[in-house]
Amino acid sequence: MQGFPLSNLEPPAPSPPAPPPATSEPAALHTVHTAELTRLRDTIDELLLLVHQQNAEKQQLLLTLATQVPRLREANEHLILATFGAQDMQNRAETANRRQSEFMAMLAHELRNPLQPVAVANELIGRLSGAHPDLPRLHAVIQRQTSHMARLVDDLLDVGRMRAGKLTIAPQSVTLADILDAALETTLPLFERRRQAIRLALPDVPVRLTGDMVRLTQVFSNLLINASKFTGDGGAITVTAELQGGMVEIHVEDNGAGIPLALQPRIFDLFTQGEIPHDQVRAGLGIGLALVRAICELHGGSAGVHSAGPGLGSRFTVSLPAHASHAPE
Known part of the structure; x- marks a missing residue:
């Protein structure tokens, strides 16, 4: 019996792949x-x-x-x-x-x-x-x-x-007591003539300074004369001192005419003067306090003032370097 060749039994050749569908590349680029x-x-x-x-x-x-x-x-x-x-x-x-x-x-x-x-x-x-x-x-x-x-x-x-x-100044070793004694010797007749009381209170220990004896005497003479001038007859002036660290503060306080608050910042300016009490004639040139400040600053110190106002007295404070061996421990 005649059969079919084996070749006829092979599966048919696969058909060629279908071409891919047309792409949208131009549209994408667009x-x-x-x-x-x-x-x-x-x-x-x-x-x-x-x-x-x-x-x-x-x-x-x-x-x-x-x-x-x-x-x-x-x-x-x-x-x-x-x-x-x-x-x-x-x-x-x-x-x-x-x-x-x-x-x-x-x-x-x-x-x-x-x-x-x-x-x-x-x-x-x-x-x-x-x-x-x-x-x-x-x-x-x-x-x-x-x-x-x-x-x-x-x-x-x-x-x-x-x-x-x-x-200028000529510094030397001096004591505060000697300076104040010299100043009081100059001004005491003024206090006596006006029947003004003067009280002095110093620390128990001697206070020694390095300063110009003549110039420092001038400082306290000017302050004492100023206190007397602006205090009425029979008034009182007090001088006290206290050690504060390496400084000594000397206060000259009176119960006289006082100083207006507006005048206090420039009371140490040259030719500045306060109001003289009515029973006194104006005297002085307004230069004493300017010299007080200048001399204090030459000694490395300062000068200040405080007054509660007219009629309430004044307190002038001089601050000066004290000798190191006499500063409080």
């Missing part, structure tokens, strides 16, 4: 390009808007500069004129200050010249006190007034030195 163009257009729009804003700001800035430059130029011109004016005023003030200092120095020298023969003549009058019963009283009056004039002349000379930066 979508991508469209998105990129949109983003690019948005970016360009943002940049244009930014440029527009910057141009607007630039125009505003230019407008502002156009308005402000003339004002700045005018202000600068005023500033230059004011600077020259201030410099001119400073020069005139310095010239006036120098002339004032020269005048005070000349005045002091002119006043000192006749004082010496007056003092000598008064000393001779004192030797003749027995010749007439009125001579002792007259001698005391002349002595008191010449001493007062001598102090004013010395203060005038010291003010000239102070303003010229030539006020």
Whole structure:
């Protein structure tokens, strides 16, 4: 029996694969390009808007500069004129200050010249006190007034030195008690004449300072004279001292006219004076307290004041370095 060849029994050859479906690549590229163009257009729009804003700001800035430059130029011109004016005023003030200092120095020298023969003549009058019963009283009056004039002349000379930066000290080891004794020796006749009580209270231990004996005596003489001048007859002045660390604080307190609060910050300024009590004649030049502060500062110390107001007395405080061995432990 004739059969079929085996080759006829092989499975049929597979058919070729079907071609892939047509892709949408051109459409995808178109979508991508469209998105990129949109983003690019948005970016360009943002940049244009930014440029527009910057141009607007630039125009505003230019407008502002156009308005402000003339004002700045005018202000600068005023500033230059004011600077020259201030410099001119400073020069005139310095010239006036120098002339004032020269005048005070000349005045002091002119006043000192006749004082010496007056003092000598008064000393001779004192030797003749027995010749007439009125001579002792007259001698005391002349002595008191010449001493007062001598102090004013010395203060005038010291003010000239102070303003010229030539006020000096000669430091030495001194005690506070010796300084105050010398100051009281000068001012005690003033207190006695006005029946004013003076009380002195010092620490139990000796207080030693390194300072100029003459200048420090001048400080406390001026403070005591000032206290007497602004305290009525029969008033009281108290001098106390206390050690505070390496400093000693000396207080000169009175129950006199007091100082207005507004005047206290400048009471140590040159030519500044408080109100004299009604029963007194204004005296002095307003330079004593300025010298007090200057001399204290030359010693590394300070001077201050406190008053509760008019009619309530005053308290002047001088603070000076104390000798280290006598500072409280």
